[in-house]
Structures are given as C-alpha cells and as structure tokens.
Amino acid sequence: MGVEQRKIIHIDMDCFFAAVEMRDNPELRDKPIAVGGPASGRGVISTCNYAAREFGVRSAMPSSEALRRCPDLILVPGRMSVYKAVSQQIRQIFQRYTDLIEPLSLDEAYLDVTDSRHCRGSATLMAQQIRAEIEAETGLTASAGIAPNKFLAKIASDENKPNGQCVVLPKQCAEFAAALPLRKIPGVGPRTAERLAQRGLHTGADVLKQDPAELAQWLGKFGPVLYQRAQGIDPRQVQTHRERKSVGVETTVAQDLGSEAACLDKLLSLLPELSRRLGERPFKGINVKLKFSDFQQTTVSGQGQSLDPQALRGLLHTGYQRGEGRGVRLVGVSVTLAPEQPQLALGLE
Structure with a gap:
C-alpha cells in the first residue's frame, strides 16, 4: 500500500498539564492558570490554559513575562509523576485501536490505523471514539487530525482546538x-x-x-x-521505536552569569548528573549550549568520546564569545550517542 493511502491520526491533548491541574482542582477551572516555575526563580511556563492564552501567555515564556501580561495568572508547580501516569492511561486507550503508535511527548502521538478494523475501518470515527474514551476515562479533552500522512495529520490536529478534529482526505492533500x-x-x-x-x-x-x-x-x-x-507529501512512517540520539542536562541560573569562568564552573557542575544519565552508553560528540540574557541561544559541538574538561572549556569559550558580552541565563551540556557497537565503545587511543 502506498504512503499516500495510509490512515494516520495525530492526537494532541488540550493544554495537557494545565488541564490535569484544573481537573484535580476545580476551583482553578475558570481562572487563568499556568504550570511553571516561580518568576522569582527565573521560572519558565510549561503550558497554560486557554484563559491565560487570551492574555498572550505561551509555553516557554518566562514566568515573569507571563505575570506582566496577566497579573491574575495563577502559577502552579508541575507534578510530572501525575502527568506521566495520565499519559500512560491515554496510551492504553490508543492500544485498543492499533499497535502502531509513535509518542511525540506525554501529550501527543501519531497512530497508524490503516489496518485497524475498528469503526468499520473509518479513521475519522476512530478518532472521535478515542477522544470520547479519553474524556470519559480521564476527564480531559483531546483534539485530533486525520490525514494520509504524519505531516498533514499533525497540522490538522491544531485546526479545531480545543476538543475538535479535522480530516484531510487524500484528494484534499x-x-x-x-x-x-x-x-x-x-x-x-x-x-x-x-x-x-x-x-x-x-x-x-x-x-x-x-x-x-x-x-x-x-x-x-x-x-x-x-x-x-x-505538495502535501510526507513519506515518513509511524515509528513505534525511536532510537535516542542524545543525552543532556541543563540549568537556568537565578542570576545571569557575567563571566566565562562562572559559566565554566556551572558547566562542570553538570557533569556528574550527565554521567549518571549517560551510564555506560558510548558517545561520539559533545555539545555545549548557552542561552543569553536576551533569550538568544547558541550550541557549539565537537567530537569526543569522553567528558574531557579541556574540550568542554574550548567549546564553552567559542559559545561565550558569540554572546558579545551578554549575560548567560542557561548553561547546558549534552552528548551525541554513538550506535551501540563494541568497536565504538572504546576510548580514544
């Protein structure tokens, strides 16, 4: 069967983290709320409800900016373990319809239902039923896009948000x-x-x-x-298993770092946690990320198979120079994973 004839559903939960908080605390339901860190601690918004979006509050916005736009905004600290549990509940609903599921994050996924016999094979009806089951079993709403490929399904899922769906037929692509x-x-x-x-x-x-x-x-x-x-063409298949390509750790500081030495100290302090997350996995590259005071960011990459402080110092120097004197609000370091083959697991001679 050609790619253009596949039946792909993209399910996207509506303001997921915020919706969970409103479900668990009904007093928040009609108020502008956002899940994120406190403004005093350089927090960032993870997500917000639609009442907050009317004020221009958005994901990835600094909490301080969100509060300037919406002084009555209620900031709620995130509860990741709860969100993961609800996400697993939703995943189990998907599995009633197909095994071909590609999660993109806790709150969205692609489903290939081409060969599913549910709802007489209608992807549109399956999407409606999946959304109804999610609402009945979790108390949360979802939106869906239905199309012959991933690209169009993802865009379609945003067309009738919240709690709606959009179909793009093959002849409409x-x-x-x-x-x-x-x-x-x-x-x-x-x-x-x-x-x-x-x-x-x-x-x-x-x-x-x-x-x-x-x-x-x-x-x-x-x-x-x-x-x-x-042209509406996207040959990518729904991938049920994604190979992880990198492992990293980063931190946003309480006050801008004003020197390269301060950035290096912060960078080196991240290495124990990076080593813990990395475990024994081999890697082939190192990346240093800096976000400056104006929220512009840069990443400098180099080859390497060990977390050599000297190499990190060189990458940091290059990145810091790009800031042209701006303060640094975020420092991060990651490694690019190598295929897990024995010969690539060896250190440099």
Whole structure:
C-alpha cells in the first residue's frame, strides 16, 4: 500500500498539564492558570490554559513575562509523576485501536490505523471514539487530525482546538498544503520564514512556483523536504521505536552569569548528573549550549568520546564569545550517542 493511502491520526491533548491541574482542582477551572516555575526563580511556563492564552501567555515564556501580561495568572508547580501516569492511561486507550503508535511527548502521538478494523475501518470515527474514551476515562479533552500522512495529520490536529478534529482526505492533500502559511510547516522556524519571505514566499503554493534546485541551494537539505511538504507529501512512517540520539542536562541560573569562568564552573557542575544519565552508553560528540540574557541561544559541538574538561572549556569559550558580552541565563551540556557497537565503545587511543 502506498504512503499516500495510509490512515494516520495525530492526537494532541488540550493544554495537557494545565488541564490535569484544573481537573484535580476545580476551583482553578475558570481562572487563568499556568504550570511553571516561580518568576522569582527565573521560572519558565510549561503550558497554560486557554484563559491565560487570551492574555498572550505561551509555553516557554518566562514566568515573569507571563505575570506582566496577566497579573491574575495563577502559577502552579508541575507534578510530572501525575502527568506521566495520565499519559500512560491515554496510551492504553490508543492500544485498543492499533499497535502502531509513535509518542511525540506525554501529550501527543501519531497512530497508524490503516489496518485497524475498528469503526468499520473509518479513521475519522476512530478518532472521535478515542477522544470520547479519553474524556470519559480521564476527564480531559483531546483534539485530533486525520490525514494520509504524519505531516498533514499533525497540522490538522491544531485546526479545531480545543476538543475538535479535522480530516484531510487524500484528494484534499495538495490543496490543503498549498494554502498553508510556511511558518506552520515543521522545520520552518522564524529565521527560515524570514529568509523565504524576503524572496516573496509565504505559502506552500509560493514554494511550488520555485525551481527545486534553487530551493536546495538556499536551504540545503531542507529544500527538497519543503518542496515535498508544499505538495502535501510526507513519506515518513509511524515509528513505534525511536532510537535516542542524545543525552543532556541543563540549568537556568537565578542570576545571569557575567563571566566565562562562572559559566565554566556551572558547566562542570553538570557533569556528574550527565554521567549518571549517560551510564555506560558510548558517545561520539559533545555539545555545549548557552542561552543569553536576551533569550538568544547558541550550541557549539565537537567530537569526543569522553567528558574531557579541556574540550568542554574550548567549546564553552567559542559559545561565550558569540554572546558579545551578554549575560548567560542557561548553561547546558549534552552528548551525541554513538550506535551501540563494541568497536565504538572504546576510548580514544
């Protein structure tokens, strides 16, 4: 069966963490709330309910900024163990319909229901039933997108939020994708969108007017991918097992770090936790991440198979210089995992 004939459902829980908090504390239901760290501790919003979003509060926003936008915002500390337990409950509902499940996070997943016999094989009816079962069994609502591929299903799930669903039929794929603003296409971040807009490209239809070779010249490997997405094509399969590619640890500091030496101290303090998370897994690269006081961030990567402080110092120096004197609010370090083959597990000679 061709990729274009598959039946993919993307389920996305509605403001998941905040919804769990409202379910467990009904007094919060009609108030603007957000799950995140305290503003005094440089906290960041994980998610917020729709009442808070009306004030412009968004995920990944500093808690202090969220409170400026919404002075009545109620900040709730996260309860990750509870969210994981609810996520597992939802996963068990998915498994009633298919074994082909690709979780993206605790609150969203792709389901390939191409060969499922539930609901007379109708993916639309399956999505409705899955959402109804989630609400009945957890008290939470979910939205769904149904399409012949992952890319369109994910975008469709956002069309009728909250507590709704959207279907893109095979014959509608090209038209649906052509009308999409490019910023909605995964992989098109703010900078790429700006570069494309400078060339007069704003929608999928605009991309299709371009020479694919020129797109590849402008955007590298992403050029051909963007050209495919603009046609509504996505050959990726639902992956039931994802190989982990990296392990890392990072921390946001209470006050901006004003020197390279202070950043290095903080970086080195993260190594014991990174070693604990890494265990015996071999790796092939080291990455140092810095986020500056204006929230711009940079990552510097190098090769290496051991957590050599000297190598880390060099990567940090390169990253810190990119800050041009700005304070540093977040320091992180990660490793790029190597395939687990015995010859790659050896240290450098």
